[in-house]
Amino acid sequence: MSYAMLMVYVNVDHVSKQLVSVAAGLADKFSAKLIGVSALAIVPPFVAEGVVIVDNASEFQIAQMKTKLAEAGDNFRSAAGAGRQTEWRSALEIPTDTLITEARCADLVVIERNRRSIDFYKVPDCGAAILGAGRPVLVVPGAVKSLTADHVVVGWRDTREARRAIWDALPFLHQAKRVTVIEICENDQKEAARHHVDDVVLYLARHRVMAEGRVETQLLGSGADQIIQLAEDEGADLLVTGAYGHSRLNEWIFGGITHDLLTSSPICCLMSH
Known part of the structure; x- marks a missing residue:
């Protein structure tokens, strides 16, 4: 038994080369394919003091979001390094939902530990991902640079x-x-x-x-x-x-x-x- 498919979630606003490096090192350890995934969600309308405030994304804003995701994919591949089998997946939807859905093709999901306050339209909820993915989730603290698991x-x-x-x-x-x-x-x-x-x-x-x-x-x-x-x-x-x-x-x-x-x-x- 081994891990053949590893998945790492990439923060579109800040692609952590350190986190991707940890995931890439594990992909090497297990001779696995490394999948990078990220998502951005359009903030829905909300109600303030009885007034509905609508902030629907324009086609231009959606295009910008897609561009950011594509750039994150480029940064992921660069951080993963050459000579590895990699794949990039992205979506315009809630990141937690995306990660849970995409986990179907992974043996192990790698995710950076959430900070105290996060934007759930850009970053998945670690806890919800663990409970919903149906896969083991490796939670990596921000200070960790490598994992030998000796x-x-x-x-x-x-x-x-x-x-x-x-x-x-x-x-x-x-x-x-x-x-x-x-x-x-x-x-x-x-x-x-x-x-x-x-x-x-x-x-x-x-x-x-x-x-x-x-x-x-x-x-x-x-x-x-x-x-x-x-x-x-x-x-x-x-x-x-x-x-x-x-x-x-x-x-x-x-x-x-x-x-x-x-x-x-x-x-x-x-x-x-």
């Missing part, structure tokens, strides 16, 4: 999402020099957690992945902070976790660890839902 830490919970993440991450796990499976639990759950982790380690061994298991007692504060600290102490550069969330009134609501990893992890996170 040491992978799996944040384990005995859930469907975590099982999905383990399977989705197998190409990384096969090539890693070290794999650590960690479950963080309450003190009275350590025996059950050890049983869970031992099963995962045995499962991975059957897939030719030598892993070590750890069980840690939940400390005060965020579970995500504890996982991140353990990973950093061990020199890991990739976290693998399930993504836990649901939609309520058109807003994505995430579990605490998922939310905190999405907003604060300095380490790349591969998440599956």
Whole structure:
């Protein structure tokens, strides 16, 4: 099992050569095709103080948007470098919807972690993409310049999402020099957690992945902070976790660890839902 098709989302206003370089490096690692994708959406009419304000895009504005997307494609190909199999896709629609739709042709989606405030008419929502794409999503912090994934830490919970993440991450796990499976639990759950982790380690061994298991007692504060600290102490550069969330009134609501990893992890996170 490997990744044959990688997809990276490109911000049309600022094509991150660093992000594309990370994705291109992974395409080389797995001998995969690299697809760049971007989108721009026309801002719809809105109502202010009972008055409908219409801002329909003119043909000239639409032409400008198409030009920007084409330029982003050129910048993507330049950042990806010569000698790689690449493809460019773009659309005039909501970026999150575009990424979720286009993910049908990808084994792995690479996306830069959202900043605190983003324009969803230009940039996809990481969380919504993870929950809707049906593919593993690699969330890359802005400061990351490369990803070797020599040491992978799996944040384990005995859930469907975590099982999905383990399977989705197998190409990384096969090539890693070290794999650590960690479950963080309450003190009275350590025996059950050890049983869970031992099963995962045995499962991975059957897939030719030598892993070590750890069980840690939940400390005060965020579970995500504890996982991140353990990973950093061990020199890991990739976290693998399930993504836990649901939609309520058109807003994505995430579990605490998922939310905190999405907003604060300095380490790349591969998440599956």
